[in-house]
Amino acid sequence: ETGVTQSPTHLIKTRGQQVTLRCSSQSGHNTVSWYQQALGQGPQFIFQYYREEENGRGNFPPRFSGLQFPNYSSELNVNALELDDSALYLCASSSLGGGPISTDTQYFGPGTRLTVL
Amino acid sequence: GDSVTQMEGPVTLSEEAFLTINCTYTATGYPSLFWYVQYPGEGLQLLLKATKADDKGSNKGFEATYRKETTSFHLEKGSVQVSDSAVYFCALRMNRDDKIIFGKGTRLHILP
Numbered sequence: 001e002t003g004v005t006q007s008p009t010h011l012i013k014t015r016g017q018q019v020t021l022r023c024s025s026q027s028g029h030n031t032v033s034w035y036q037q038a039l040g041q042g043p044q045f046i047f048q049y050y051r052e053e054e055n056g057r058g059n060f061p062p063r064f065s066g067l068q069f070p071n072y073s074s075e076l077n078v079n080a081l082e083l084d085d086s087a088l089y090l091c092a093s094s095s096l097g098g099g100p101i102s103t104d105t106q107y108f109g110p111g112t113r114l115t116v117l
Numbered sequence: 118g119d120s121v122t123q124m125e126g127p128v129t130l131s132e133e134a135f136l137t138i139n140c141t142y143t144a145t146g147y148p149s150l151f152w153y154v155q156y157p158g159e160g161l162q163l164l165l166k167a168t169k170a171d172d173k174g175s176n177k178g179f180e181a182t183y184r185k186e187t188t189s190f191h192l193e194k195g196s197v198q199v200s201d202s203a204v205y206f207c208a209l210r211m212n213r214d215d216k217i218i219f220g221k222g223t224r225l226h227i228l229p
Contacts, residue, residue, distance in 0.1 A: 031215070033215070033216070035217075040222075041221055041222070042121075042206050042208075042219030042220050042221045042222050043161070043206075043217075043219050044219075045216045045217065048215065048216065055215075056215070056216055058216070090160055090161065092161075092217075094215065096215065105163055105166065106163075106215075106217060107163070108153075108160040108162070109160050110159055110160040111160045
């Protein structure tokens with residue numbers, strides 16, 4: 001069973017640019033959640049995708065967007081980068097059942113460290 | 118809204134000392150509670166969890182008990198090792214939407 005993988009490991013961008021981060025789910029999982037972890041802080045929920053649809057969103061502006069693909073891998077896109085977007089971006093995969101109740105643990109990837117200059 | 122508060126670090130202990138990291142939560146319902154650990158340069162790993170009141174989660178010598186009356190989930194270990202040095206996050210999840218809410222983390226240093 002493969003774990004959650006993320007790419008790239010590190011990324012440096014400048015203000016105003018756009019970035020795409022990628023996540024591959026753990027085998028058999030149909031849900032991906034994205035979190036932003038600023039330095040010295042706990043992770044903050046950005047959004048979640050379940051079966052290719054957004055299934056909840058945290059307090060992040062619309063320039064943070066995402067996609068989930070039929071193989072359940074996912075992308076996080078951030079437009080018009082700001083200095084405060086510098087952080088570790090974590091994705092987590094899980095397996096939601098047929099209804100709204102979660103029945104499984106979220107497994108985290110190693111993260112992508114984004115630096116905005 | 119729902120939130121988690123944990124003791125600020127860093128916490129520095131000698132090897133074989135007893136560890137307690139305090140965690141309290143605020144939630145409108147009955148959340149599941151978690152402790153995650155983050156080793157240097159790595160992502161988060163689930164350390165232990167408890168899904169209902171009075172449950173005790175345990176793993177690798179760490180324990181935490183879900184106390185509804187005090188809304189707490191303190192992490193304990195009887196004898197810490199240098200390899201336990203990491204950042205520990207207390208977290209909750211309201212089953213209805215699967216979003217995890219994390220505390221700010223507590224950095225633990227264990228001295229040999």
